Amino acid sequence: MYITITAQKMGGNYSQSSADFVGYLEKENEGLEQRDMEHFFNQYGDEISAEDVVKEIDGNTAKLEKHEPRFYSITVSPSKYELRKL
Numbered sequence: 624m625y626i627t628i629t630a631q632k633m634g635g636n637y638s639q640s641s642a643d644f645v646g647y648l649e650k651e652n653e654g655l656e657q658r659d660m661e662h663f664f665n666q667y668g669d670e671i672s673a674e675d676v677v678k679e680i681d682g683n684t685a686k687l688e689k690h691e692p693r694f695y696s697i698t699v700s701p702s703k704y705e706l707r708k709l
Contacts, residue, residue, distance in 0.1 A: 625700040630692035637692045641680040644696070645673050 631638050638644070645663075652660040663671040680694050687693065701709065 624702060624705055625698070627696075627698045629696045629698070631694055631696055632692075637690070639681075639693065640677065641694050642677045644694070645677050645680075649673050 631641070631644055648663075662669060663673065663676045665671055684693060
């Protein structure tokens, strides 16, 4: 299984907002009916709006310096064998 955890950068600087990244993820839902869409989720709910996601991530910057990443992207890519077992 291939797993990466990557700090999100724009050029040589860390992004100050998650809005562009959330917008990129939202493109997966374009043209889909509501029942087929993938939604954001947290420990409290399964259908979190993109606006709430951006607000929560961007608002959680206490004790972060300007040169520190504001959020990370996690990629999990199981092998064909692992997918069959899931």
